[in-house]
Amino acid sequence: MTEPQQNNPAVIDPTVIDPNALVQIRRVRKSFGAHQVLRDISLSVPAGTVTVLLGPSGSGKSTLLRCVNHLETIDGGRIIVDGDLIGYRQAGNKNHEMTPKQIAKQRANIGMVFQKFNLFPHMTALENIMEAPVGVAKRSKSESKQRAKDLLARVGLADFAGHYPAQLSGGQQQRVAIARALAMDPKLMLFDEPTSALDPELVGDVLDVMRELANEGMTMIVVTHEIGFARGVADQVVFMDGGVVVEAGPPSEVLDNPQRQRTRNFLDSVK
Amino acid sequence: MTAPLNGVAQGHPVGSTEDDIEAVPLRRPWRWISAFIVLILLAWFVVTIATNPNLDFKTIGEFLFDPRILSGVGLTLFITVVSMVVSTLLAIVIAAMRLSSNPVLSSVSWFYVWAFRGTPQLVQIVLWGYLGLLFDKLRLGIPFTGIEFWSIDTNTLITPLIAGLLALTLNQAAYSSEIVRAGMVSVDEGQREAAYSLGMSPVYTFRRVLLPQAMRVIIPPMGNELISMLKNTSLLSVIAVLELYTQASIISSSNLKQVELLIVVSAWYLFMTSLLSIPQYYLERRFGRGTTRNLPPTPFQRLKAAVNNRKPGPEPAPATTVTQVVGE
Numbered sequence: 001m002t003e004p005q006q007n008n009p010a011v012i013d014p015t016v017i018d019p020n021a022l023v024q025i026r027r028v029r030k031s032f033g034a035h036q037v038l039r040d041i042s043l044s045v046p047a048g049t050v051t052v053l054l055g056p057s058g059s060g061k062s063t064l065l066r067c068v069n070h071l072e073t074i075d076g077g078r079i080i081v082d083g084d085l086i087g088y089r090q091a092g093n094k095n096h097e098m099t100p101k102q103i104a105k106q107r108a109n110i111g112m113v114f115q116k117f118n119l120f121p122h123m124t125a126l127e128n129i130m131e132a133p134v135g136v137a138k139r140s141k142s143e144s145k146q147r148a149k150d151l152l153a154r155v156g157l158a159d160f161a162g163h164y165p166a167q168l169s170g171g172q173q174q175r176v177a178i179a180r181a182l183a184m185d186p187k188l189m190l191f192d193e194p195t196s197a198l199d200p201e202l203v204g205d206v207l208d209v210m211r212e213l214a215n216e217g218m219t220m221i222v223v224t225h226e227i228g229f230a231r232g233v234a235d236q237v238v239f240m241d242g243g244v245v246v247e248a249g250p251p252s253e254v255l256d257n258p259q260r261q262r263t264r265n266f267l268d269s270v271k
Numbered sequence: 272m273t274a275p276l277n278g279v280a281q282g283h284p285v286g287s288t289e290d291d292i293e294a295v296p297l298r299r300p301w302r303w304i305s306a307f308i309v310l311i312l313l314a315w316f317v318v319t320i321a322t323n324p325n326l327d328f329k330t331i332g333e334f335l336f337d338p339r340i341l342s343g344v345g346l347t348l349f350i351t352v353v354s355m356v357v358s359t360l361l362a363i364v365i366a367a368m369r370l371s372s373n374p375v376l377s378s379v380s381w382f383y384v385w386a387f388r389g390t391p392q393l394v395q396i397v398l399w400g401y402l403g404l405l406f407d408k409l410r411l412g413i414p415f416t417g418i419e420f421w422s423i424d425t426n427t428l429i430t431p432l433i434a435g436l437l438a439l440t441l442n443q444a445a446y447s448s449e450i451v452r453a454g455m456v457s458v459d460e461g462q463r464e465a466a467y468s469l470g471m472s473p474v475y476t477f478r479r480v481l482l483p484q485a486m487r488v489i490i491p492p493m494g495n496e497l498i499s500m501l502k503n504t505s506l507l508s509v510i511a512v513l514e515l516y517t518q519a520s521i522i523s524s525s526n527l528k529q530v531e532l533l534i535v536v537s538a539w540y541l542f543m544t545s546l547l548s549i550p551q552y553y554l555e556r557r558f559g560r561g562t563t564r565n566l567p568p569t570p571f572q573r574l575k576a577a578v579n580n581r582k583p584g585p586e587p588a589p590a591t592t593v594t595q596v597v598g599e
Contacts, residue, residue, distance in 0.1 A: 069467075069468055071464055071467065071468065100472055100473050101472055104467070104470045104471060104472045107467060107468055107469070107470045108469070109470075110466070110472025111469075112464075112465075113463060114461060114464065114468075114470035116461055118459075118461040118462060118465035119465075120462065120465070120480055120484075121484065121561045122483050122484055122487075122558070122560050122561045123561065124561075126456075131479065132469035132470060132471065135471070135479060136469065136470045136471055136475070137470075137477060161466065164560065164561035165561060166561055177465075179275070180469070181468070181469070184469060184470060188466075211520065261396070
């Protein structure tokens with residue numbers, strides 16, 4: 001490392017976190033055993049904006065995403081979504097672990113889309129989308145069914161309501177998975193490499209749905225290698241490597257005029 | 272323009288072209304020879320049995336529906352159903368203990384499976400039959416305090432039937448718990464994460480997402496276990512439970528028609544195991560939803576299709592690609 005770490009305008013200052021942002025990630029640390037995956041990560045995502053996390057594999061971007069809805073616990077720092085501290089309840093000056101039920105309630109407000117879709121294989125597309133609204137949010141069955149149909153139409157799959165996941169292509173499965181997450185009316189959507197497991201010709205359909213979602217004002221954090229998507233849709237691009245934020249800012253800065261050698265190397269390798 | 276618009280329709284019959292292969296089929300003499308040998312052996316076996324003067328077919332017919340045999344059949348079915356249902360519930364608990372992160376629960380569960388799988392079932396049955404030798408009275412109270420609400424003489428409570436049910440249930444629970452555990456482990460971790468990310472609680476996730484998928488893996492071996500259980504009830508004859516085999520032994524010890532009664536018993540076991548395979552088929556179909564693109568038809572649907580296909584329908588109309596105006 002020959003570059004100076006300090007005095008770089010592109011590197012986000014951990015102490016400057018917008019207290020009004022929907023998602024506030026403050027000085028988050030996380031280790032798997034002796035391996036430290038996240039070293040003092042700070043990030044804020046204002047409501048209605050799209051943040052794209054870029055970085056080589058093993059850089060900690062997926063782990064960070066999974067920390068936001070407490071699929072992974074963090075070792076230090078704090079994550080706040082819509083004013084709520086994720087995973088812990090503060091009483092006095094101590095943090096208490098939440099019960100599984102309280103955590104589930106927090107997660108219901110945060111939608112997540114996975115690399116491998118993770119649709120429930122024993123349910124049809126429609127049943128996949130209806131399951132959480134009916135079973136978790138206790139909405140009426142008829143209302144949820146109508147809503148599920150509308151969502152399927154929105155992702156361009158109105159005719160596939162009765163299909164099981166095994167009868168759908170990867171791109172169709174991922175769009176059902178997006179509809180499933182949207183059915184809970186989340187305030188935030190997390191996308192964990194949503195197009196990495198897809199055949200190249202199916203990537204476009206999924207990105208179109210995500211782009212539309214962004215245009216409608218959904219707050220999104222997206223881990224992806226699709227630079228084109230980042231350039232067109234992102235309000236903020238965050239480049240991570242080795243568990244730290246190397247560079248963060250609008251796509252015009254990070255993608256087109258990267259300040260750091262590591263960012264430049266990465267961008268060259270994925271082009 | 273009087274010529275047809277195109278001439279294709281006048282050519283060969285549909286689906287046939289000049290280069291169709293009309294080969295002489297390969298002769299397969301070994302098929303015929305092997306089939307012949309097997310048929311001869313089978314005929315020989317049937318004739319030896321049928322003409323055996325030591326086999327009294329009248330007795331077989333006489334005892335097939337004897338009231339004692341029928342009551343034995345009833346008890347065998349009762350024991351099978353009760354042991355299987357209770358052992359399955361117990362197995363889910365043991366499997367959940369084994370998978371839990373609590374080291375005490377997990378080790379106790381491991382020890383249970385180790386002990387019950389590691390000793391012969393016959394020995395366990397006799398041991399439960401002798402429970403009265405170990406504890407003369409069974410007491411209900413608070414352990415280690417001497418406080419006692421209720422007690423009963425062991426041999427009054429643990430009749431041979433209860434001992435038999437206990438032995439079969441506890442032994443089966445050890446085997447079934449391993450099947451349930453394998454089923455749970457087979458479900459992809461991503462399923463749990465997807466369910467959690469939708470705000471589902473761990474219990475809800477288990478009930479609606481994980482268990483239905485595990486069932487697909489659990490049901491075929493459990494069908495096997497059910498059939499084993501039905502046959503293993505005959506082991507209870509060693510502690511004089513009056514199930515099918517014990518009843519047959521009692522009868523044959525007085526009329527000395529051992530082989531005939533064994534045939535009666537075998538016929539009943541075969542009949543019952545055949546019946547038990549039917550629900551398994553439908554359960555597998557039910558929990559196989561979504562795993563194959565198209566479910567195969569049930570035997571009933573197949574029968575219906577066969578009946579419908581019996582009569583060939585009318586010939587399809589020939590392809591018409593030509594418009595010809597007659598008389599022009």
